[in-house]
Each structure stands twice: as C-alpha cells, then as structure tokens.
Amino acid sequence: MTEIPAVYFLARCRQLLSDRFAELGLELTPAEIRTGEPEIDADLAVPVFRLAKTVRKPPEELARHVAETLNLTGTPFTAISASGGYVNLKFQPCELARQVFEDYHGISPGLSGQTPERYGSFTFGTGKTIVIDYSSPNIAKPFSVGHLRSTVIGQALYNIYSFLGYRVIGDNHLGDWGTQFGKLLCAYEIWGDVAELSRSSTRHLLDLYIRFHQEAKEKPELERKAREWFRRLETGDPVARTRWQEFVRLSRQEFERVYQLLGVRFDHTLGESFYAPRLQSVIDRALRLGIARREKPPAPLTAGEETVSEQETVVLIPLDRVGIKVPLLLQKSDGTSLYATREIATAEYRIEQWHPEKILYVVGNEQEFYFKQFSAAMKLLGYDVPCIHVNFGLIRLPEGRLSTRAGRFILLEDVIHEAIERARAIIQGRDLPESEKEEIARRVGVGAIKYADLSQNRVKEVVFDWNRMLALDGDSGPYLQYAYTRTRSIMRKAGNLEIVDFHPETLVTPEELNLLKQIALFPDAVIAAAQNYEPHRIANRIYRLTREFSFFYDRIPVLNAPNPELKRSRLALVEMVGTVIRTGLKLLGIEVMERM
Ligand code: ARG
Numbered sequence: 001m002t003e004i005p006a007v008y009f010l011a012r013c014r015q016l017l018s019d020r021f022a023e024l025g026l027e028l029t030p031a032e033i034r035t036g037e038p039e040i041d042a043d044l045a046v047p048v049f050r051l052a053k054t055v056r057k058p059p060e061e062l063a064r065h066v067a068e069t070l071n072l073t074g075t076p077f078t079a080i081s082a083s084g085g086y087v088n089l090k091f092q093p094c095e096l097a098r099q100v101f102e103d104y105h106g107i108s109p110g111l112s113g114q115t116p117e118r119y120g121s122f123t124f125g126t127g128k129t130i131v132i133d134y135s136s137p138n139i140a141k142p143f144s145v146g147h148l149r150s151t152v153i154g155q156a157l158y159n160i161y162s163f164l165g166y167r168v169i170g171d172n173h174l175g176d177w178g179t180q181f182g183k184l185l186c187a188y189e190i191w192g193d194v195a196e197l198s199r200s201s202t203r204h205l206l207d208l209y210i211r212f213h214q215e216a217k218e219k220p221e222l223e224r225k226a227r228e229w230f231r232r233l234e235t236g237d238p239v240a241r242t243r244w245q246e247f248v249r250l251s252r253q254e255f256e257r258v259y260q261l262l263g264v265r266f267d268h269t270l271g272e273s274f275y276a277p278r279l280q281s282v283i284d285r286a287l288r289l290g291i292a293r294r295e296k297p298p299a300p301l302t303a304g305e306e307t308v309s310e311q312e313t314v315v316l317i318p319l320d321r322v323g324i325k326v327p328l329l330l331q332k333s334d335g336t337s338l339y340a341t342r343e344i345a346t347a348e349y350r351i352e353q354w355h356p357e358k359i360l361y362v363v364g365n366e367q368e369f370y371f372k373q374f375s376a377a378m379k380l381l382g383y384d385v386p387c388i389h390v391n392f393g394l395i396r397l398p399e400g401r402l403s404t405r406a407g408r409f410i411l412l413e414d415v416i417h418e419a420i421e422r423a424r425a426i427i428q429g430r431d432l433p434e435s436e437k438e439e440i441a442r443r444v445g446v447g448a449i450k451y452a453d454l455s456q457n458r459v460k461e462v463v464f465d466w467n468r469m470l471a472l473d474g475d476s477g478p479y480l481q482y483a484y485t486r487t488r489s490i491m492r493k494a495g496n497l498e499i500v501d502f503h504p505e506t507l508v509t510p511e512e513l514n515l516l517k518q519i520a521l522f523p524d525a526v527i528a529a530a531q532n533y534e535p536h537r538i539a540n541r542i543y544r545l546t547r548e549f550s551f552f553y554d555r556i557p558v559l560n561a562p563n564p565e566l567k568r569s570r571l572a573l574v575e576m577v578g579t580v581i582r583t584g585l586k587l588l589g590i591e592v593m594e595r596m
Pocket of ligand 1: 136174
C-alpha cells in the first residue's frame with residue numbers, strides 16, 4: 001500500500017518521534033515504533049536493536065543514551081525511560097485527551113472538517129480502484145457455509161477499502177457456467193420434474209446432480225450426453241439456454257433471500273456465463289503469445305471437477321518455468337472451456353473496465369493451488385495487476401447442534417433464522433414494542449454470526465458455537481452492540497447535548513485514559529485490516545475498547561460526575577466511544593441499535 005499520511009494522533013506521535021531521533025543522528029522509521037501492547041508499561045515503545053547495530057553500541061546503552069538526551073519539548077510525551085533495548089514513552093494525559101478529541105471532531109490540521117462518523121477513515125485511496133470478488137455461490141447448489149464466509153469477509157473488506165477512499169467494486173462471481181450444467185441439463189432431461197422444480201428448486205437440482213453422478217458410474221454414456229449438453233449451451237442452443245436460465249433464476253431467488261437477511265449487496269453479479277463470448281479470444285491470445293500450447297497432457301490432468309486423459313489434445317498453459325508442476329487447463333478436446341478460462345476472461349474484463357490497482361478473490365483455502373496457477377498465468381500473459389487470493393479456513397459445525405440438516409447439507413437460511421430466534425430469546429423480556437424487537441433480533445442474530453467469523457484470523461477455521469457467539473459478556477457481536485446501546489442510553493439521559501466544551505485536563509483516571517488510548521489506536525486498526533485483508537484487526541480493537549468501556553462504566557460516574565466540566569468531558573468521551581464502536585461494527589457489516 002502507498003505511503004500513509006500521518007494524520008491521526010498516534011501516527012503524528014510516531015512521525016514526531018522519528019524526527020526527534022533524527023536530531024540525535026538516529027534513523028528511526030515510524031513503523032518500528034510499537035504501540036498499544038498491553039504487556040509493556042509504555043504508550044510507545046521503541047526497540048533500538050537495529051539502530052544499535054548501525055551505531056555499534058550495545059542496545060541497552062543506546063536506549064539509556066536516547067532516554068537521557070531525547071528532546072521532549074513541544075511533544076505530547078511526558079516520561080521517558082530505558083528498559084533493556086527499549087526506549088519507553090508515556091503520553092501527557094492532557095495532550096492525549098485534547099488531540100484525540102480534536103481528531104474525532106475534525107479540528108486537527110490534517111483532518112479539518114471531517115465528521116465524527118469518519119473518525120479513523122483516510123483519503124489516500126481516492127482515485128484508486130479495487131475489485132473484490134466475493135460470495136460467488138454456485139447455481140443449482142446450496143449456498144454453503146464456505147460461501148457465507150466469503151460473503152461476510154468480502155463485504156467487510158469492501159467497507160474497509162471504501163473507508164480509505166477507494167472506489168470499490170464488489171462483484172459476485174456466480175458459478176453459473178461449466179460442464180456441470182451439461183450434467184444438470186442431461187439429468188433434468190431424464191429425471192426432471194417441473195412441479196418439484198418450482199416447489200423446492202435448489203433441493204431438486206441438487207438431487208438431480210447427485211443422481212447423475214451415481215448413475216454415470218454405471219452408464220458412461222451419460223457423461224458423453226452431458227458434454228453434448230454443455231456444448232449445446234456454449235453454442236447457444238435455445239432449449240439448453242432456456243432451461244439453464246430457469247435454473248439460474250430459481251437459484252438466484254434463493255441467494256437473494258440470504259443476502260437480504262445478511263444485509264449484503266454487490267455492485268455487479270456478473271457470473272461466469274457473462275464471459276462466455278470472450279473465452280475464445282482468451283484462448284487464441286494465449287496461443288498466439290506462445291504462453292499456451294495445444295498438446296496432449298503428459299499425465300492425466302485434474303482441474304476442479306474436470307479430468308482429461310493423456311490421449312486428449314487440449315489447450316493448456318505450462319507453468320513449470322515459474323516452478324508450478326501442474327499446467328493450467330484452458331480448453332478441453334471438445335472445445336469447451338473451463339473455470340480457469342472464465343477466470344482469465346473475467347480478470348481481463350475487470351482490468352479493461354475498471355482499471356483496478358488490484359483484484360481480491362475472497363475464496364476458501366481449498367482453492368489455494370488453483371489461485372497460484374491462475375495468478376502465475378496472468379503474469380505470463382502480461383498483466384501486472386495483482387490478483388490476490390484472500391483465503392480463509394473452514395467453518396466447523398458442532399455435529400447435530402446446528403439446526404436443520406436437509407440431506408447432506410445445511411441450509412444456510414436455517415442457520416441464520418436460528419441465530420435470529422436465539423437472539424429473540426435474549427431480548428424477550430425487554431420492554432420494547434414488538435416490531436422493534438423483531439428488527440433488534442435480526443440485527444443481533446446476524447451480527448453474532450458475522451462477528452464470530454470476523455473476529456478471528458481469517459485463515460483459521462471458525463468453530464460455530466452458539467453460546468459463545470451470542471454471549472452478552474464475551475467477545476461477541478451482541479456484547480459490542482450492547483455496549484453501544486449503553487453509550488446511547490447515557491447520552492439520551494444527558495439530553496443528547498451538543499458537546500461544546502471539552503476540558504481535556506479533567507480526564508485523569510486510568511479508566512478514562514485507557515479509553516482515550518483505545519480510541520487513538522482505532523485508525524491503525526483500520527489500516528492494518530486493509531493492508532493484511534484482516535477484518536479481525538478492527539474487531540479486536542473495538543473489543544478492547546468495549547472492555548475498557550465496561551471498566552469505566554462500572555467505576556466512573558458520568559451523569560453524576562462531581563462537577564459540570566468533568567461531566568461534559570466524560571460525556572464527550574462516552575460519545576466518542578459509542579461512535580468508534582459503531583464505526584468499527586459498521587466496517588464489519590454489523591448494524592447497531594439505539595437500545596436492546
Ligand atoms: N463459485 C466458486 C466456488 O464456489 C467460487 C468462485 C470464486 N471466485 C472466482 N473468481 N473464482 O467454488
């Protein structure tokens with residue numbers, strides 16, 4: 001990512017510190033400075049091991065030397081000490097409070113005019129585009145929990161990059177093309193049932209698909225027929241097309257219901273079929289450039305669901321020269337295309353159309369090797385736009401506990417409805433109008449699912465645990481939503497006053513200062529989340545903030561503060577906390593409510 005301007009308090013501190021180190025002849029880069037590490041008794045810690053090498057001194061000695069000589073005048077730092085090979089610094093409480101408040105209200109120079117809702121946002125993405133490929137379920141198959149993860153992570157990254165000023169293009173790359181549709185059309189021709197299709201479409205299509213595979217084991221002519229059907233589809237045969245369109249329509253209806261519940265949207269839902277007219281030119285171009293070859297594969301080749309034997313003449317891109325043993329298959333002997341062919345056509349289209357800085361593919365770990373092949377092929381074809389696989393682990397389901405099992409798969413819609421039901425039970429006794437309860441239950445239930453996913457490192461697997469997910473007192477979505485409602489309730493009781501007079505010098509307790517530090521750390525979390533494609537950086541930060549808020553809430557009187565200045569300042573603090581929790585949750589795609 002490009003240079004990130006030092007607009008927020010902590011970044012300004014790092015810059016300042018690096019400048020002061022330069023005065024001592026030491027070249028410290030701001031990124032070396034550590035912040036927000038709970039195990040260190042410092043607000044900023046500078047490890048000097050690298051610097052010590054350059055000046056040929058023991059790190060302890062250099063740290064001591066810096067602590068004694070560093071000029072602190074005009075800085076927001078008060079105490080400085082050396083500890084081992086570290087230089088430790090603390091904030092002046094009043095400066096911390098003042099500067100965080102000014103950042104929040106858009107008073108600080110680099111942030112002038114920015115509204116509180118945009119605290120933690122950046123503008124350096126302005127003028128740049130990023131394409132995010134997410135969700136991307138397959139037509140005629142159930143929306144799986146894997147696709148749920150892609151949807152939730154993809155939407156969060158979408159929100160985060162928008163918050164940095166990027167133009168973000170979200171594209172739902174539906175799996176609506178490929179030989180499996182030949183199989184489906186073939187199966188439908190033989191065993192299809194119109195009534196069943198309209199009653200329970202995905203179920204029926206899945207049954208047909210499963211049946212095809214079972215029967216094809218004994219009747220190999222089915223495979224041939226299926227290939228013929230797909231060829232008909234690719235060449236625009238009207239019967240094949242009309243039926244296929246109906247499958248697509250029915251599946252999309254079901255997907256739409258899931259997206260509605262989740263509150264997810266896309267800029268485009270183009271799907272693989274959209275690129276059908278471009279496939280031949282992809283193949284021709286790759287051949288012309290000498291990147292692809294028409295030949296018999298050295299050994300039987302498996303690509304996704306496809307297998308070709310070493311007797312067939314196919315078009316493939318050999319990748320051994322970039323260290324990948326398995327070639328990428330572009331065209332089978334009967335002239336039909338593959339997932340990878342459509343992938344390249346898609347990427348070409350996105351690059352032509354939107355000129356992105358990079359393209360993110362939010363897809364599970366199981367396609368890791370395929371994406372290595374694909375991005376290597378893109379480079380060979382001369383495209384320099386990075387195609388980045390944002391991979392993730394599986395969701396593990398506690399057997400039997402996860403609601404309806406319809407056959408071999410879990411209906412995602414049932415999972416979401418169950419989360420909403422369980423959320424409803426939590427707020428059952430509350431004195432709120434029914435319609436409001438309904439909406440709160442949806443937000444809490446959906447928020448719980450999303451937070452459980454996004455609060456963990458995305459490459460790890462997620463264990464689906466209802467109790468943890470919905471706990472009001474743990475690291476959960478509902479816990480954060482609840483904390484937000486507490487901040488709102490304080491503000492309502494205070495008469496929602498405009499925070500005009502803030503007295504930074506009045507905030508001195510550890511509870512107050514810890515809150516301010518967490519708020520100060522928020523913009524860094526946004527950057528880290530974007531740079532590493534890791535929404536959990538934001539989740540973890542607002543969780544820490546929320547925990548600090550609980551300590552504060554239990555110990556520090558706000559509405560009954562001993563004097564009006566203090567009350568005003570604490571209210572301003574509570575307001576900032578609420579907004580930052582809300583912003584963080586919003587970036588994760590989680591909605592809040594005024595009360596619950
Ligand atoms: N439909 C694919 C699947 O379910 C995921 C597509 C991901 N996006 C992509 N450009 N390959 O496996």
